[in-house]
Amino acid sequence: MALTPRLEVRQGLGLTLTPQLMQSIRLLQLSHLELQSFVETELLRNPLLEREDGGEPGEAEPPEQPERDGEITATEDTVDYSDRIQSADSIASGYDTDLDNVFPEEAAQDRLNEPVQWSDRGAGVGEEAPDIDQFVAARPTLSDHLTRQASFLVSDPAERLIAQFLIDCLNEAGYLGTPIEQIAEQLGTTTAAVEQVLLKLQACDPVGIFARDVRECLALQLRDKDRLDPMMQRLLDRLELIAQHDLVGLGRAIGADREDVLQMLAELRELDPRPGRAFESGPVEAVVPDVFVREAPTGGWAVELNTEVLPRVLVNRVYYASVTRKTRDAAEKAFLTDCLATANWLTKSLDQRAQTILKVAAEIVKQQDGFLVHGITHLKPMTLKAVADAIAMHESTVSRVTSNKYMATPRGLFEMKYFFTTALGSSTGEADHSAETVRHRIRQLIEAESAADILSDDTIAEMLHKERGIEVARRTVAKYREGMNIPSSVIRRRQKRALAPAGR
Template sequence: MGLTPRLEVRQSQSLTLTPQLMQSIRLLQLSHLELNAFVDAELLRNPLLEREDGSGPDQAEGGEGGEPEGPAAPETPSELSAYEDTVSHADRIQSADAIADGYDTAVENVFPEQTGPDRLGGGSGPGESASGDGGEAADLDQFVASRPSLSEHLSDQVGLILRDPAERIIARFLIDSLNEAGYLVTDLQTVAEQLGTSPGHVEAVLLKIQGSEPVGVFARDVRECLMIQLREKNRYDPLMARLLDNLELVAGHDMAGLMRAVGCDREDLIEMLAELRDLDPRPGKAFEGGPVEAVVPDVFVRQGPGGDWALELNADILPRVLINRTYYASVTRRTRDPGEKAFLVDCLSTANWLAKSLDQRAQTVLKVAAEIVRQQDGFLLHGISHLRPMTLKLVAEAIGMHESTVSRVTANKYISTPRGLFEMKYFFTTALGSSSGGEDHSAEAVRHRIRQLIEAESPKAILSDDTIAETLQREQGIEVARRTVAKYREAMNIPSSVIRRRQKRALAEAR
């Protein structure tokens, strides 16, 4: 049979990811902050979209007519909110000039702190607009004092410590070379080469500014950081110097080795170790980070009167959009340009898709959260020891969705329960088998039990990893190997049994 080229027409069905479908999938994994930013961008781009604020009747999604005319309803007094009472109605407050005129005296005699540009009624305070009457009220957050950074805090001190301009330049360079903990991460030789000076000159400046607050900054390692703090307290003596030279023995709680290296008895060593524990090995951490942002839950879980769990989406963080069909119909009737009509049709299609996608996203989040609550009912009632093992596949099969969809829904989402605020990913843990043939145990519950056993051990009876594994199998029927216990223990930053024995003995002797 010969091979010849030919043309054929076939019909087939295939799943194609359109741009809108890909965008809908992406919306599932966005946090509420990212989702609101995305909706705000769409509001700027699409003239048919409006944000629903619930302030009153809106023509969006409705007809062209307004409310029917009729007898006016009697006005009922409305309760003022805290913001309206203090900001929007600030004109009811008398100005400083009016109050002073009432007492027939000067303003500075009544309000000495409100003289000059900050005087009350000057239009620059948080209660009045900058433009006077009728202007937009200023944001109260603008009047909150900012917290100085470590760099700003040290720069203010360097200006008082150093007088030579060249030394101030070197000190400014050293400040910029500090990490978040306050340690100097740049070699002095490199600093000298970049600034065109000698390493001795740089080190001399470094010694002058090492006494800045917080004490311990500008150190090059942990030993120097602790030494600076001990010198400030006048407690740096030869014994302390030898103790700092053996910090690896301090970390290992090797009391016998420390006594030989330092040359002191146990009582003096315990006192010196207590002094070390009072020092701060990371002095710059007090100035780290920006403003703390609170985690806002996406779903609330509350227990109803009958014992059932009630779920509710956090409506305050969900963006709500409306489609202004009245505006669309009005503009469509007036335009004759095909390009403008095509643009309006595209805007209407995008607006319909966005409204549908937001609703579908909310329903999907609620459905996944409801299944998580159903499977983790024991955790909500009795605590972490009753946390069940749960996988993405298990939840996906229960609600009839794909595993990847559940993974996207649970990303960057938080759920508020009677036991606290948790990320949805927290409830997905692997399973450990049961030797008694019962239900499997959650890995998170096993880690919690390991921590409980270690915290309850006495200095004379430290539990090894083998002993912990045997205890878990004997008490709860959990089949877990010694290496698994060691892996969980290290993940929780719990030291080995040898180091724990030394730590607890040292603490017992210090008491």
């Protein structure tokens, strides 16, 4: 049979992701800060959008207050009318005498009522108090702090260029992460010239700055204290033994007894391995919850959205109607129509986003009631699919809603993703255990161990099985332990022996 091209008409159903639908999906996973930035951009671009609290074109003027003859309101009586009454100072000056002679009890009080210039801006009715953050001096950055010192340490113009480049290469901890050879190649100079400038800059404050690794950073601070003797230098050359808490091997390597090693380690603990962290590195943003969970008066839990982080925008249809009537240009009408459609879409998308967050949060609270009442030991294993099936949504929608969202509960502030954990089987036939609960129990067991009885991963797995019937393998315990930055049993034994008094 020969193949020939032909035209056919078929009818079918399909789902097409329009640009607005894709944008609505993207709004779900935005944090409140990212959402605020997006809304601000739309407010500047779209003339038909305005904030619900006003401030945009088309806002109605406040109604004028009618005049009343012979009567004053409570506000006028306490604020406006009191301004027309003479003070005790003016009355006393009219009698050509002192205030103490006319009103002895009013002298101190009248002076207390004198206005203070800087606070008058926030003292009026309906006005906000001055923001105290505006009067707080900004913390200096590490770059500014070092640039001022470099101007005194380096005088040659070529060396100042190298010095500024070295300052720009520092990381937040104050370390020079770029190799000297690479810096010399980029600046077109020799390695010796860069080394010479680096030695000068290492005299800057804070001590230990411009080090290339932690060993050099500690050596610079010890040299500043005149404590960098040959034995201390040998100790710094074997930092890996310090990390392993192998005090016996460390003492043997540097030729010192236990007491000397402990004394030198105590000196190292007084040093700062990250000298640059004391300076401003960037704005610190506080975590603001998107959902509040409180105990309801009638029992159970009340779930509500944080309205402070929800942008409230309206569509100014009055402005749209007035402008549409006056314009005759087709391009302008098309622009206004597009702005109206975009404004309607944004308001509906924001409302749908808020309702979706509230619905997902309510289902999380419903399934994690035991955690809210008793704590982390009763945290249930929960998956995105379980929540999605309960609220009749897609699993990807729940994933987007819980991204970068936080929930304030009586147990503290948690990211919504925190409540989604995998399940570990139970040998007793009871409900499965949450992985986060198992991590918490592993941490408790390790924190309660003594120097004479360090628990191995196998022992911890056996204890979890005997206590709660949790079926967990040794490698799973090791994975959870490493995820919590807890060292192995060998390292913990050395740590506890190092902290124990000598002779025990």
